[in-house]
Amino acid sequence: MGAEVYVAGVGMTKFGKSTESLPELMVEAAFKAMGDANIHTIDYVFIGVMSVEEFTGESNFAALITDRLGLSGVPSSRVETASSTGSAVFESAFYAVASGYHKNVLIIAGEKMTHLPTARTTKILAEAIEQNERNHGASMPALAAMITQKYQQEARLSTEQMQSVLAKVAIKNHYNGSLNPYAQFRKVVSEEDYFASRWVSFPLRTYDCAPITDGAVAVVLTAEKKRIRVSGLGHATDTLAVRHRDSFTSFRSTRLAAQQAYNMAKINPQDISVAEVHDAFTPFEIIGTEDLGFFPPQQGWKALGKGLTSIKGKIPINPSGGLKARGHPVGASGLAQIAEVVWQLRGELEPSRQVQGARIGLSQNIGGLANNNLVTILERTDSYRPVPVYWQSLFDPGNTETKEISEQAPAANYGTLETFTTLYTTPEGVPSPLTLGFVRTNDQKMILARARQENLKIGQRVQLEREGDLFYFREGSFTGWMQERIGRWLSRVFVPPNAKEGKS
Amino acid sequence: MGAEVYVAGVGMTKFGKSTESLPELMVEAAFKAMGDANIHTIDYVFIGVMSVEEFTGESNFAALITDRLGLSGVPSSRVETASSTGSAVFESAFYAVASGYHKNVLIIAGEKMTHLPTARTTKILAEAIEQNERNHGASMPALAAMITQKYQQEARLSTEQMQSVLAKVAIKNHYNGSLNPYAQFRKVVSEEDYFASRWVSFPLRTYDCAPITDGAVAVVLTAEKKRIRVSGLGHATDTLAVRHRDSFTSFRSTRLAAQQAYNMAKINPQDISVAEVHDAFTPFEIIGTEDLGFFPPQQGWKALGKGLTSIKGKIPINPSGGLKARGHPVGASGLAQIAEVVWQLRGELEPSRQVQGARIGLSQNIGGLANNNLVTILERTDSYRPVPVYWQSLFDPGNTETKEISEQAPAANYGTLETFTTLYTTPEGVPSPLTLGFVRTNDQKMILARARQENLKIGQRVQLEREGDLFYFREGSFTGWMQERIGRWLSRVFVPPNAKEGKS
Structure with a gap:
């Protein structure tokens, strides 16, 4: 070295x-x-x-x-x-x-x-987002909000618990900022301040x-x-x-x-x-x-x-x-x-x-x-730190494999809602408010889509519709979802002989 | 290393x-x-x-x-x-x-x-130019053209000689490009082609x-x-x-x-x-x-x-x-x-x-x-090249000192035209054609200014006028120029006693 x-x-x-x-x-x-x-x-x-x-x-x-x-x-x-x-x-x-x-x-x-208007700044920052997700209207806060909802589900937290966790981060960091002469915000934020702040993209507020x-x-x-x-x-x-x-x-x-x-x-x-x-x-x-x-x-x-x-x-x-x-x-x-x-x-x-x-x-x-x-x-450099000759990391980074990505459109029309958000401050040129969700289709593709209804729930069955480059979703009937699942299963089990040959 | x-x-x-x-x-x-x-x-x-x-x-x-x-x-x-x-x-x-x-x-x-219109591309490229020079309408070709005119004067070439030199570079490089399968232009350019091509910024043509x-x-x-x-x-x-x-x-x-x-x-x-x-x-x-x-x-x-x-x-x-x-x-x-x-x-x-x-x-x-x-x-790596133990460069880079820069506006109104150009393809929002020149003022400041007349000559005496952030120049009378020179010389030689004390 x-x-x-x-x-x-x-x-x-x-x-x-x-x-x-x-x-x-x-x-x-x-x-x-x-x-x-x-x-x-x-x-x-x-x-x-x-x-x-x-x-x-x-x-x-x-x-x-x-x-x-x-x-x-x-x-x-x-x-x-x-x-x-x-x-x-x-x-x-x-x-x-x-x-x-x-x-x-x-x-x-x-x-x-x-010095620029917020919608302009949001648009410049959104240029860092992958094109398809950006085209659906996803901004950085929208993606972060969907990640938050998924975290809440995976950690088995209630919405109230999750909100309280987020509030604690904001309150801690604003308290720390109040002590830092270089910080933009030097005032302490209370729990009331946090819960009074407006939604940016549900469940994230201004203070998030x-x-x-x-x-x-x-x-x-x-x-x-x-x-x-x-x-x-x-x-x-x-x-x-x-x-x-x-x-x-x-x-x-x-x-x-x-x-x-x-x-x-x-x-x-x-x-x-x-x-x-x-x-x-x-x-x-x-x-x-x-x-x-x-x-x-x-x-x-x-x-x-x-x-x-x-x-x-x-x-x-x-x-x-x-x-x-x-x-x-x-x-x-x-x-x-x-x-x-x-x-x-x-x-x-x-x-x-x-x-x-x-x-x-x-x-x-x-x-x-x-x-x-x-x-x-x-x-x-003044702190002595003995390093074993045969040093080995105890840190486990978890799964770091690269996933094989297929950018083909899904063949399935039904899927499950993985996470969603409602975005209130949208980038320049995108209607507001905008509800977005990640949908895992029945053929295991992940799709970002705009919602066509309210009252969404992670894990619910949804039906996808495509308009040009954009996907939309709404609640899907159990029958339609089940029919597609069975159809896909049947088509895998009973592959017609010539379809098998067509593969290579 | x-x-x-x-x-x-x-x-x-x-x-x-x-x-x-x-x-x-x-x-x-x-x-x-x-x-x-x-x-x-x-x-x-x-x-x-x-x-x-x-x-x-x-x-x-x-x-x-x-x-x-x-x-x-x-x-x-x-x-x-x-x-x-x-x-x-x-x-x-x-x-x-x-x-x-x-x-x-x-x-x-x-x-x-x-994929963008040329004026838009020219504007994006011009963002690399210093703000004051860009504001006067200088594009990359305009600055290169003024450098060319100055080179011609310093090398004591006639306009015809300079044109012939530029043509030779273009003809050589287009010939080389004609042999390169990766090149954008693969056709040989003749002297006639060169001289038939239009002005971008005098004395530079498209082929320059x-x-x-x-x-x-x-x-x-x-x-x-x-x-x-x-x-x-x-x-x-x-x-x-x-x-x-x-x-x-x-x-x-x-x-x-x-x-x-x-x-x-x-x-x-x-x-x-x-x-x-x-x-x-x-x-x-x-x-x-x-x-x-x-x-x-x-x-x-x-x-x-x-x-x-x-x-x-x-x-x-x-x-x-x-x-x-x-x-x-x-x-x-x-x-x-x-x-x-x-x-x-x-x-x-x-x-x-x-x-x-x-x-x-x-x-x-x-x-x-x-x-x-x-x-x-x-x-x-397969060519043996003996390097003396006490190797010393024979390459003389010339004067590489950093010049002290003063960004104050000139106190003088007269100066000498160092070099100039007429730009035909101007960046978005700049009038075309546009004649620009670098003027060395009587107090030794270098100013980029827009010309208010035609028939310019390097070395000629000019008079500066300021409008907002922009400078303009036109031919200056010998009397005015001489008066300013004498005035500046006198003010340096006969410094009033209290002015001297005012310095520190």
């Missing part, structure tokens, strides 16, 4: 609604990080921005920012992986240092979003969704020994379409990335002192803590309920306030998570928000709807 | 106007490269696309392409540096392998551009500008020893604004990148057997061959005239046909240059277009208006 890589300094702007331009925010963060590192000779500038062309109308952003920093001449590249851009640009910068070709590398990630934010973060990496070392990196993709996955309620990309990062750092989940977990939606924090191996599957909500994930808990999650309260400038969030972990490991924060005795910290960052996720592990 | 990195395989789609989607093109190139490499276990997928969100309406492209390849699970990042994206993504992939963390890395670069193109290229890098080794990489930025530079006719970013690449490879320009040089505009090939040290400043056009840069010449430039004839899918061109160098070094091309005995090849790729350039050097 290459050279060791250390974090020399971090810097961050206040997150929120800003009147500054994106280059101004990014330059501010960069100068703070260079000052913090006391390093002013930079060999490479890595830039992380997600949809900067559409948000600001400027391209060629690596050269633009390097010029604004007064560093023109220094090489610069932009790295992008949707909403995990902040971690991905950190990873590419890590390789540049680990390769031995660059000594001091500046990473700057940022996004400017609040990370806000639209402006902000920038910078990190200086160096090959010279410093107090914080980058000890683990993991990165994995998943299918672009949510319907192509084995599970709705666990992200394979997180599990694979965690496995790589734990292996590289030669640690296990229980060695982590503090973690920043991508809570773009409150349920994602619960799922994240399970996928990272902090808690068993479908047990994350219980651990939250017991207070294990609060700042003074056993494994503090999102002491920064998370994406929920610190804010979510999409291209910057991953690097903001890393900056928070650095601060926590240094142990120099205000006592109210300092995780005591943190030695190893982790950040988990989601790209798109969990199809380009990264896990980053940082560690204090 | 890290591990050695080798090129295991390359693949490319035909360039041109395609009915395929960008993912289809990129998947085709990827499978060709993996087949060529005979490597099917990929550890990382690097994606190079420039303005894919605006061209195709899809973001999250790293996950999207990895999914389409059937590689979901494998980590993937997108790298972007405007029109040098193809080389920058190659560089980041190189670090990932050189760091020792990844063994086999797949790089895929592509762009889909032909690279076309709008669809296409994709892929390369597999590996840590395992193969026939072609990556022996040199260089990367440098320059000021975003052209007016902030010391020279219009030489690109500091190329000179810096070349210096780094030659130093890393421990070679000098004369060791290069074949080069692909970024000819988005014909004059850029001439300037490139000078900046890379193949020929002295202002001598590139002579070398071209002598045939030194043709396929059978001493240092063949753009045997592929270059961006001019092979085509210019902006995010892919850099990787297409690298693929061509690989083929030339392997020595397996059709005899008509094979550079004989090529051992070391170079590609030079320009990002934006020459503010994010890369130089890549590839070498055969």
